[in-house]
Amino acid sequence: MISKNTLCIWYDSAALEAATFYAQTFADSSVGTVWRAPGDYPAGKQGDILTVEFKVMGIPCLGLNGGPGMKHSEAFSFQVATEDQAETDRLWNAIVSNGGHESQCGWCKDKWGISWQITPRALSAAIASPDPAAAKRAFEAMMTMAKIDIARIEQALAGDQLEPF
Template sequence: MKPKNTICLWFDKDAEAAARFYAATFPDSRVTGVHRAPGDYPMGKAGDVLTVEFTVLGLPCLGLNGGPMFQHSEAFSFQVATDDQAETDRYWNAIVGNGGEESQCGWCRDRWGISWQITPRALSDAMAAGGDEAKRAFAAMMTMGKIDVAKIEAARRG
C-alpha cells in the first residue's frame, strides 16, 4: 500500500543514482520502484527513468527526474539523529566522500545538492537541557563542520 504522504525530490536526471546511494548508506532505506516515462516529455525521452520510489531511514520518497530548472537548497534537509561519533562519522564521510561537500553546524550536502543534518543525539540532548548547558553546547557547535560529540559533551559539562 502506498503511503498517503511522500516527500518528492526533484532531480535533474540522477534520481535513481541518488536513491541507490541512500539505500546503500542508511539503514531502513531501499529503492522500491523505478518507473520509466511512457512518452517523450520536456526534459526527456520515452524510456528514460522518470520517477524512483525509495525510502530513506523509513521515510517514503519519490525522486523525479524533471530537468535542471529547479535546484535544491538548505530550505529542505534530511536530519539524521546519530547515536555516537562512529555513526556520525560514517554518514558524514559517506555523503561528503561521495562527491558531497561539508558545511557548518553538522550540515553537509550530497553530490545531488540535497542537504543533510548529521546530528548526534548528544547535541540534541544538550540543546533540550536549556540554560547554560545549551548555551555552551550551542557555542561549541557554531565552530564545527561535522559535529564532534566529545567536544559537545565537554562544553555541556562546562
C-alpha cells in the same frame, strides 16, 4: 504502490543513482519501483527513467528526473539523529566523500544538492540542557563545527576548556 504521503524530490537525471546511494548508506532504506516515461517530456525521452520510488530511513520518497530547472536549498533537509560519534562519522563521511560537501553545525549536502543534518542525540540533549549556561556553551561549541564532534560538545556542556581545532 506510492504511499498516501510521499516526499517528491526533484533530480536533474540521477534519481536512481541517488536512491541507490541512500539505500546503501542509511538503515531502513531501499529502492522500489523504477518508472520509465511513456512518452517524451521536457527533460527526457520516452523510455528514460522518469521516477523512482525509494525509502530513506523508512520515509517514502519519489525521485523525479525533472531536468535542470529546479535547484535544491537548505529549506529542505533530512535530519538524521545519530547515536554516537562512529555513526555520525560514517554517515557524514559517506555523504561528503561521495561528491558532497560540508557546511556547518552538522549540515552537509550530497552530490545531488540535498541537504542533510547529521545530528548526534548528544548535541540535541546538550542544547536542551536545563542549565542555560551549559546549553549556551554547547551551542557555541556547535557553531564552530562542520561535522559535530560529540566529545567537544560534552566538554563544553561540562564547562571544560576546549582545545583549539
